[in-house]
Amino acid sequence: MSQRTVEQVIGRLVTDEGFRRRFADDPRAAIEEVVCWGCELNSCEWQALLRIDPRSVEQLADSIDPGLLKADLSGGVS
Numbered sequence: 001m002s003q004r005t006v007e008q009v010i011g012r013l014v015t016d017e018g019f020r021r022r023f024a025d026d027p028r029a030a031i032e033e034v035v036c037w038g039c040e041l042n043s044c045e046w047q048a049l050l051r052i053d054p055r056s057v058e059q060l061a062d063s064i065d066p067g068l069l070k071a072d073l074s075g076g077v078s
Contacts, residue, residue: 005039009049013057016070020061024054 009031012019023030027050035041041049061069 005041006045006049008039009034009041010052013052014061014064015068017061018070020054020057023052023057027052027054 012034013023014020019030019033022033031041031046031049
């Protein structure tokens with residue numbers, strides 16, 4: 001629906017370890033989770049987000065100051 005929504009999803013991917021893990025495991029389910037937050041995405045945005053390479057997101061997250069990251073304390077358990 002908007003560039004802002006896409007930016008929020010990408011920001012969450014980079015800074016939220018749990019969300020990033022869920023996206024790596026099942027990108028479609030992770031994007032459906034975004035819709036459950038109340039965010040609207042059009043089909044082009046859905047497809048673009050699904051094409052994001054989880055390894056690239058992980059590399060970017062590794063380069064971010066840890067103080068800006070949300071750790072996943074569940075130990076990877078969904």
